[in-house]
Amino acid sequence: xxxxxxxxxxxxxxxxxxxxxxxxxxxxxxxxxxxxxxxxxxxxxxxxxxxxxxxxxxxxxxxxxxxxxxxxxxxxxxxxxxxxxxxxxxxxxxxxxxxxxxxxxxxxxxxxxxxxxxxxxxxxxxxxxxxxxxxxxxxxxxxxxxxxxxxxxxxxxxxxxxxxxxxxxxxxxxxxxxxxxxxxxxxxxxxxxxxxxxxxxxxxxxxxxxxxxxxxxxxxxxxxxxxxxxxxxxxxxxxxxxxxxxxxxxxxxxxxxxxxxxxxxxxxxxxxxxxxxxxxxxxxxxxxxxxxxxxxxxxxxxxxxx
Amino acid sequence: xxxxxxxxxxxxxxxxxxxxxxxxxxxxxxxxxxxxxxxxxxxxxxxxxxxxxxxxxxxxxxxxxxxxxxxxxxxxxxxxxxxxxxxxxxxxxxxxxxxxxxxxxxxxxxxxxxxxxxxxxxxxxxxxxxxxxxxxxxxxxxxxxxxxxxxxxxxxx
Amino acid sequence: xxxxxxxxxxxxxxxxxxxxxxxxxxxxxxxxxxxxxxxxxxxxxxxxxxxxxxxxxxxxxxxxxxxxxxxxxxxxxxxxxxxxxxxxxxxxxxxxxxxxxxxxxxxxxxxxxxxxxxxxxxxxxxxxxxxxxxxxxxxxxxxxxxxxxxxxxxxxxxxxxxxxxxxxxxxxxxxxxxxxxxxxxxxxxxxxxxxxxxxxxxxxxxxxxxxxxxxxxxxxxxxxxxxxxxxxxxxxxxxxxxxxxxxxxxxxxxxxxxxxxxxxxxxxxxxxxxxxxxxxxxxxxxxxxxxxxxxxxxxxxxxxxxxxxxxxxxxxxxxxxxxxxxxxxxxxxxxxxxxxxxxxxxxxxxxxxxxxxxxxxxxxxxxxxxxxxxxxxxxxxxxxxxxxxxxxxx
Amino acid sequence: xxxxxxxxxxxxxxxxxxxxxxxxxxxxxxxxxxxxxxxxxxxxxxxxxxxxxxxxxxxxxxxxxxxxxxxxxxxxxxxxxxxxxxxxxxxxxxxxxxxxxxxxxxxxxxxxxxxxxxxxxxxxxxxxxxxxxxxxxxxxx
Numbered sequence: 001x002x003x004x005x006x007x008x009x010x011x012x013x014x015x016x017x018x019x020x021x022x023x024x025x026x027x028x029x030x031x032x033x034x035x036x037x038x039x040x041x042x043x044x045x046x047x048x049x050x051x052x053x054x055x056x057x058x059x060x061x062x063x064x065x066x067x068x069x070x071x072x073x074x075x076x077x078x079x080x081x082x083x084x085x086x087x088x089x090x091x092x093x094x095x096x097x098x099x100x101x102x103x104x105x106x107x108x109x110x111x112x113x114x115x116x117x118x119x120x121x122x123x124x125x126x127x128x129x130x131x132x133x134x135x136x137x138x139x140x141x142x143x144x145x146x147x148x149x150x151x152x153x154x155x156x157x158x159x160x161x162x163x164x165x166x167x168x169x170x171x172x173x174x175x176x177x178x179x180x181x182x183x184x185x186x187x188x189x190x191x192x193x194x195x196x197x198x199x200x201x202x203x204x205x206x207x208x209x210x211x212x213x214x215x216x217x218x219x220x221x222x223x224x225x226x227x228x229x230x231x232x233x234x235x236x237x238x239x240x241x242x243x244x245x246x247x248x249x250x251x252x253x254x255x256x257x258x259x260x261x262x263x264x265x266x267x268x269x270x271x272x273x274x275x276x277x278x279x280x281x282x283x284x285x286x287x288x289x290x291x292x293x294x295x296x297x298x299x300x301x302x303x304x305x306x
Numbered sequence: 307x308x309x310x311x312x313x314x315x316x317x318x319x320x321x322x323x324x325x326x327x328x329x330x331x332x333x334x335x336x337x338x339x340x341x342x343x344x345x346x347x348x349x350x351x352x353x354x355x356x357x358x359x360x361x362x363x364x365x366x367x368x369x370x371x372x373x374x375x376x377x378x379x380x381x382x383x384x385x386x387x388x389x390x391x392x393x394x395x396x397x398x399x400x401x402x403x404x405x406x407x408x409x410x411x412x413x414x415x416x417x418x419x420x421x422x423x424x425x426x427x428x429x430x431x432x433x434x435x436x437x438x439x440x441x442x443x444x445x446x447x448x449x450x451x452x453x454x455x456x457x458x459x460x461x462x463x
Numbered sequence: 464x465x466x467x468x469x470x471x472x473x474x475x476x477x478x479x480x481x482x483x484x485x486x487x488x489x490x491x492x493x494x495x496x497x498x499x500x501x502x503x504x505x506x507x508x509x510x511x512x513x514x515x516x517x518x519x520x521x522x523x524x525x526x527x528x529x530x531x532x533x534x535x536x537x538x539x540x541x542x543x544x545x546x547x548x549x550x551x552x553x554x555x556x557x558x559x560x561x562x563x564x565x566x567x568x569x570x571x572x573x574x575x576x577x578x579x580x581x582x583x584x585x586x587x588x589x590x591x592x593x594x595x596x597x598x599x600x601x602x603x604x605x606x607x608x609x610x611x612x613x614x615x616x617x618x619x620x621x622x623x624x625x626x627x628x629x630x631x632x633x634x635x636x637x638x639x640x641x642x643x644x645x646x647x648x649x650x651x652x653x654x655x656x657x658x659x660x661x662x663x664x665x666x667x668x669x670x671x672x673x674x675x676x677x678x679x680x681x682x683x684x685x686x687x688x689x690x691x692x693x694x695x696x697x698x699x700x701x702x703x704x705x706x707x708x709x710x711x712x713x714x715x716x717x718x719x720x721x722x723x724x725x726x727x728x729x730x731x732x733x734x735x736x737x738x739x740x741x742x743x744x745x746x747x748x749x750x751x752x753x754x755x756x757x758x759x760x761x762x763x764x765x766x767x768x769x770x771x772x773x774x775x776x777x778x779x780x781x782x783x784x785x786x787x788x789x790x791x792x793x794x795x796x797x798x799x800x801x802x803x804x805x806x807x808x809x810x811x812x813x814x815x816x817x818x819x820x821x822x823x824x825x826x827x828x829x830x831x832x833x834x835x836x837x838x839x840x841x842x843x844x845x846x847x848x849x850x851x852x853x854x855x856x857x
Numbered sequence: 858x859x860x861x862x863x864x865x866x867x868x869x870x871x872x873x874x875x876x877x878x879x880x881x882x883x884x885x886x887x888x889x890x891x892x893x894x895x896x897x898x899x900x901x902x903x904x905x906x907x908x909x910x911x912x913x914x915x916x917x918x919x920x921x922x923x924x925x926x927x928x929x930x931x932x933x934x935x936x937x938x939x940x941x942x943x944x945x946x947x948x949x950x951x952x953x954x955x956x957x958x959x960x961x962x963x964x965x966x967x968x969x970x971x972x973x974x975x976x977x978x979x980x981x982x983x984x985x986x987x988x989x990x991x992x993x994x995x996x997x998x
Contacts (some may be wrong), residue, residue, distance in 0.1 A: 033588035052861025277582030363782030408674030528881025
């Protein structure tokens with residue numbers, strides 16, 4: 001049963017939705033730039049093509065780690081998405097502290113990128129990986145602070161199921177001032193976690209030639225891309241569960257769910273297309289300064305019940 | 307200062323160094339000087355007359371290797387070219403790179419394509435030619451012939 | 464923290480051309496830089512000696528695709544300086560129009576690429592969309608998108624078709640509103656301010672010491688422009704301003720280039736509207752022995768050509784000095800002390816054009832290999848065969 | 858035709874290599890990405906690293922210094938990988954054939970699958986060349 005869930009929801013549904021989201025991203029970007037954009041199935045074709053290509057492992061790379069890194073990241077995203085779907089669909093009673101598990105698992109894709117970058121033995125990949133590490137240090141603090149808000153709101157419950165049922169009873173947390181502030185913080189963090197402009201310095205293609213990804217080819221690259229595309233669905237999904245009351249997959253509710261997701265996606269795309277890339281020190285300052293400040297305010301507001 | 311004053315000043319100041327003075331047109335002046343007084347003349351023109359160093363061009367004229375240092379004086383719209391003639395067998399001259407940084411790269415270039423030795427240049431490495439290019443073959447000398455037997459040149463001019 | 468060496472290039476998406484920078488970095492801060500060029504060296508100075516004076520124009524045009532009028536302009540002026548002659552008025556106006564059109568498209572090209580370097584792809588796409596319009600104007604006027612092939616010693620090769628001029632003027636006018644919008648969008652963008660202000664400062668003293676040229680030096684307060692200092696073509700007969708700013712950081716260089724686009728459009732429009740009638744070519748037959756120097760303010764700075772003739776129909780020596788040759792060494796004073804992320808945009812801010820610079824170091828930084836070249840080729844061929852079989856291609 | 862080959866033809870990622878060109882072809886290649894021509898509608902993307910590329914677009918006259926690099930990069934590209942020569946220079950070295958620094962034409966250094974002539978070829982011509990290459994690989998040309 002759980003295995004079926006893992007494959008059906010955790011992998012296939014998430015991957016398909018993620019790939020469609022990445023197509024929407026590319027298409028909307030193209031339209032913003034007065035271009036026509038890629039055909040609908042393009043992200044699927046890209047993945048299939050990459051799976052069929054030769055995988056080169058650089059001689060200086062540490063072989064096992066280099067191969068293992070994409071699998072690690074992919075696996076963690078798979079588990080996260082399964083957990084989220086399971087909670088969203090009330091498949092089983094969620095265990096206490098699954099929100100902590102999700103937060104930790106969401107850090108693993110970044111760590112897998114670092115491992116992959118450092119393992120490939122390329123100086124540019126090393127720079128990319130070290131930037132990823134700095135970025136991770138930057139955004140983790142405001143992210144956790146922002147996630148405290150729904151926890152506080154749902155009476156210090158550490159389970160996703162509890163958070164969802166509180167929201168089902170009292171309305172989504174985004175309706176409160178604290179919820180809105182925390183959501184804004186989370187959107188900024190999401191941009192960084194997804195590695196999109198203005199926080200794409202780990203893979204800045206014009207500076208360090210796609211950074212940590214530089215040495216990956218063929219299957220490794222395909223898994224990394226699939227992982228990123230799945231994250232493009234999983235991260236907004238996590239935010240929807242925390243702040244917007246989850247996805248309702250029955251009847252007319254499905255339209256409302258799609259709307260929630262598309263709004264978040266469009267915010268991501270618009271931010272990405274109207275900003276230049278920041279420097280890593282500017283990004284760190286941004287996350288530790290204003291973003292953490294807003295997150296702290298959100299937590300205080302949540303504590304006094306706003 | 308006007309054009310006449312500057313030219314008179316130059317003639318006066320470098321009386322011993324000038325071999326030949328050619329006032330070609332209102333905008334162009336060619337001054338042939340002795341190789342050993344190059345640094346003196348060039349620093350005077352660059353620093354005191356506030357000229358801009360355009361470039362140096364090296365020419366292999368079969369009898370000698372000439373290097374022309376072009377300076378432009380924008381405020382009177384005049385281009386002064388200092389010409390030095392070097393011995394073809396052992397071309398050597400003092401480097402201008404310590405005087406102003408603009409001369410650094412061009413001296414490296416002349417060094418590799420004409421084989422002129424710039425004494426006192428801080429960093430006389432190869433600039434343009436590939437690493438496997440043989441020593442002592444200078445492509446812009448007029449007696450240059452192809453050293454690479456593998457090169458394919460299969461089309462007429 | 465240990466210092467490490469970051470290679471940029473030679474094949475790097477930073478620029479469309481190959482170049483190789485070795486950045487020595489301490490963490491993210493650049494402590495030393497070495498430039499290794501020569502990947503574009505084609506020996507044009509030697510080639511030019513093999514061609515006749517007329518044929519050389521075409522070789523010179525292919526020194527660089529972006530500067531494909533600057534080099535012929537300077538070269539033809541050098542040849543005319545040998546004789547010496549003045550070209551007819553109409554030819555001067557035609558030359559000026561083409562040269563300014565090239566400046567517009569070159570600056571827009573750089574602006575787009577600068578957006579691309581900053582990860583701001585929207586700017587890149589928008590600017591290049593605008594650039595297509597200018598290329599259309601050039602195609603209307605000269606018949607070609609890039610290599611206009613319109614210069615020859617003593618005049619120009621083709622005349623403008625009088626019917627095309629109103630069309631070209633209309634097209635130029637239609638660009639201006641979009642350009643204005645773009646100017647506002649770029650100059651007022653707060654994130655661009657944060658990224659570009661105060662980085663890569665080239666002081667006035669350094670600009671003079673390195674003999675920097677063009678927008679690179681004009682952004683540092685050096686008011687030098689060949690078009691004003693030693694007027695040629697129609698530049699003394701049209702009304703335009705030299706753009707000079709004082710700070711010398713990357714942002715000022717962007718500003719100088721954006722504002723120069725407007726000046727160039729002004730010059731183009733005046734030239735097209737006041738095109739004098741008359742001859743376009745002097746039909747120069749013989750070039751006497753002598754030396755000539757020609758200079759032209761290319762989009763990146765002064766292009767300088769020295770031509771020597773020995774009385775035959777071929778140049779005895781042809782020296783080409785492109786602006787990047789003088790501008791690129793300034794990176795020593797601008798890049799050191801900045802971070803790697805800024806290094807790319809600073810290196811790009813001189814608008815480097817290696818094709819020009821190298822007219823005419825393979826370091827094994829990518830690791831030592833155990834196979835010889837032949838072995839590698841064999842291995843790679845075998846692998847290709849295997850995969851081809853797997854994929855069902857014969 | 859297998860699935861992977863079909864996918865490859867639908868999503869060729871290009872890597873652009875300049876081996877001593879006059880920059881014009883390179884600009885026209887970049888121009889193909891921009892709004893008027895937009896090759897992304899055929900699924901083509903400009904790959905940031907050679908390891909991600911399926912098509913090498915080579916421009917320029919292969920001078921001595923970059924020819925070595927070119928060869929090494931070709932070895933690094935994951936196969937299957939096709940090579941397209943763009944512009945007169947990379948076809949036959951054009952007017953640089955007598956230059957002392959351009960000893961060999963491109964197809965004597967690495968195998969070339971398609972040639973796009975022109976100085977520079979217009980973006981339309983480059984797109985046409987890519988389409989013909991795909992047809993050739995499909996076997997319909």
